[in-house]
Amino acid sequence: xxxxxxxxxxxxxxxxxxxxxxxxxxxxxxxxxxxxxxxxxxxxxxxxxxxxxxxxxxxxxxxxxxxxxxxxxxxxxxxxxxxxxxxxxxxxxxxxxxxxxxxxxxxxxxxxxxxxxxxxxxxxxxxxxxxxxxxxxxxxxxxxxxxxxxxxxxxxxxxxxxxxxxxxxxxxxxxxxxxxxxxxxxxxxxxxxxxxxxxxxxxxxxxxxxxxxxxxxxxxxxxxxxxxxxxxxxxxxxxxxxxxxxxxxxxxxxxxxxxxxxxxxxxxxxxxxxxxxxxxxxxxxxxxxxxxxxxxxxxxxxxxxxxxxxxxxxxxxxxxxxxxxxxxxxxxxxxxxxxxxxxxxxxxxxxxxxxxxxxxxxxxxxxxxxxxxxxxxxxxxxxxxxxxxxxxxxxxxxxxxxxxxxxxxxxxxxxxxxxxxxxxxxxxxxxxxxxxxxxxxxxxxxxxxxxxxxxxxxxxxxxxxxxxxxxxxxxxxxxxxxxxxxxxxxxxxxxxxxxxxxxxxxxxxxxxxxxxxxxxxxxxxxxxxxxxxxxxxxxxxxxxxxxxx
Numbered sequence: 001x002x003x004x005x006x007x008x009x010x011x012x013x014x015x016x017x018x019x020x021x022x023x024x025x026x027x028x029x030x031x032x033x034x035x036x037x038x039x040x041x042x043x044x045x046x047x048x049x050x051x052x053x054x055x056x057x058x059x060x061x062x063x064x065x066x067x068x069x070x071x072x073x074x075x076x077x078x079x080x081x082x083x084x085x086x087x088x089x090x091x092x093x094x095x096x097x098x099x100x101x102x103x104x105x106x107x108x109x110x111x112x113x114x115x116x117x118x119x120x121x122x123x124x125x126x127x128x129x130x131x132x133x134x135x136x137x138x139x140x141x142x143x144x145x146x147x148x149x150x151x152x153x154x155x156x157x158x159x160x161x162x163x164x165x166x167x168x169x170x171x172x173x174x175x176x177x178x179x180x181x182x183x184x185x186x187x188x189x190x191x192x193x194x195x196x197x198x199x200x201x202x203x204x205x206x207x208x209x210x211x212x213x214x215x216x217x218x219x220x221x222x223x224x225x226x227x228x229x230x231x232x233x234x235x236x237x238x239x240x241x242x243x244x245x246x247x248x249x250x251x252x253x254x255x256x257x258x259x260x261x262x263x264x265x266x267x268x269x270x271x272x273x274x275x276x277x278x279x280x281x282x283x284x285x286x287x288x289x290x291x292x293x294x295x296x297x298x299x300x301x302x303x304x305x306x307x308x309x310x311x312x313x314x315x316x317x318x319x320x321x322x323x324x325x326x327x328x329x330x331x332x333x334x335x336x337x338x339x340x341x342x343x344x345x346x347x348x349x350x351x352x353x354x355x356x357x358x359x360x361x362x363x364x365x366x367x368x369x370x371x372x373x374x375x376x377x378x379x380x381x382x383x384x385x386x387x388x389x390x391x392x393x394x395x396x397x398x399x400x401x402x403x404x405x406x407x408x409x410x411x412x413x414x415x416x417x418x419x420x421x422x423x424x425x426x427x428x429x430x431x432x433x434x435x436x437x438x439x440x441x442x443x444x445x446x447x448x449x450x451x452x453x454x455x456x457x458x459x460x461x462x463x464x465x466x467x468x469x470x471x472x473x474x475x476x477x478x479x480x481x482x483x484x485x486x487x488x489x490x491x492x493x494x495x496x497x498x499x500x501x502x503x504x505x506x507x508x509x510x511x512x513x514x515x516x517x518x519x520x521x522x523x524x525x526x527x528x529x530x531x532x533x534x535x536x537x538x539x540x541x542x543x544x545x546x547x548x549x
Contacts, residue, residue, distance in 0.1 A: 035133040150248070173198060312431060
């Protein structure tokens with residue numbers, strides 16, 4: 001059998017398809033959209049807003065908003081700063097007349113306090129199509145994330161104003177049940193004085209939430225008459241740049257704290273180091289975010305093709321010709337290497353017809369499912385080569401017509417599985433599918449955070465991640481929580497002088513995240529029971545203070 005590699009790349013437009021597509025796009029009527037992005041979290045975007053962002057030809061926003069939604073924007077989008085739109089309100093109208101989708105994005109809601117009004121009016125005067133997509137207003141979203149009910153079931157009035165307008169309040173004004181103030185970062189103590197001058201009693205609850213709806217959210221409950229003292233008691237140091245803040249004054253601000261659901265997530269605000277590549281860390285990082293953590297993905301190894309490709313070429317030929325009874329995958333990288341080699345020759349999952357497949361680990365199994373292959377064998381216990389060897393059955397010539405097993409692996413893989421399969425009567429073809437090399441060191445700020453206690457926890461999913469991370473970035477600080485996936489990884493961590501705080505009850509990366517969350521929850525409960533402030537591990541460093549930024 002001869003396998004021929006063919007290139008699938010074509011010159012744009014060579015097929016005759018690109019021309020009509022571009023012509024059709026040019027014929028589309030343009031549109032200007034003024035989109036509200038909410039108070040901070042990109043997860044609060046409306047479906048309509050996310051859809052417009054994903055198709056934007058021109059995107060205009062502040063640097064902060066652009067960074068927040070960058071992952072939703074097309075790579076081809078023309079990114080501009082809001083200052084350009086302020087200087088030329090017709091910027092969007094010009095793009096619309098050229099048939100483009102022009103999106104201007106704003107914090108919160110685009111018409112609350114009118115940030116988009118002038119540019120929208122320019123579109124109306126130019127008689128071009130435009131629309132306004134409401135965003136989740138900070139005035140309601142941030143109190144909701146802080147667990148503050150602005151009204152009760154019986155009703156209640158709410159008033160919203162900007163901090164710059166507080167000085168206009170007078171003692172003659174009827175006090176609402178809830179007063180929501182935007183822009184509180186300008187000076188909460190001064191605002192408190194103006195509120196008391198307007199008739200609010202000193203004991204009135206005053207809640208301040210910085211960086212609302214993000215993993216940097218911080219809510220402090222004060223009284224109007226003791227704002228500075230209450231902030232100091234909470235360990236808050238107000239700096240020049242504190243981040244956006246929303247204040248709530250009145251009865252609602254003093255509601256029971258059991259509604260504070262967001263900041264009480266087990267890993268809320270924890271900066272967790274995930275020493276894996278972005279592809280490998282996807283499900284782990286997603287689970288960490290669900291617990292309120294801020295994952296930081298740092299690759300410790302780099303994957304490269306084998307030095308000689310002949311082994312993999314013979315393996316692919318063997319798959320197609322029915323040479324193997326089993327293929328055993330012990331890593332996601334092995335799945336990716338085989339898949340890429342098959343696709344290089346124009347083949348797909350059908351090449352595995354009649355072949356049984358074994359897999360180690362949930363992520364390896366998921367990578368196979370993504371390729372259209374359901375594993376026939378996954379060990380119940382330890383997810384490793386040793387665990388797979390323990391689950392493997394002896395060769396039986398009556399039920400197994402072929403006794404060969406293809407084992408595509410890394411160049412540094414151990415021989416335990418091969419030896420065990422040979423003992424069971426199988427003939428193993430151990431193929432180097434990829435090489436692993438130590439990754440380049442991460443940027444200096446990451447290295448400093450690792451060694452200086454800037455991370456609250458680090459997840460080690462293998463012994464190699466321990467060795468490689470320490471090799472390229474240094475040893476984690478003593479305050480950092482060390483979480484490991486299995487006994488071998490724990491042993492390696494101990495050999496490097498690391499104190500292991502968390503071990504996964506089951507051998508999976510997501511199980512390790514769950515175990516870390518349980519550990520953090522127990523530490524939090526112990527602090528509350530002892531009447532002590534709840535602090536992240538990184539805040540327990542000598543001299544560390546809680547700062548707003």
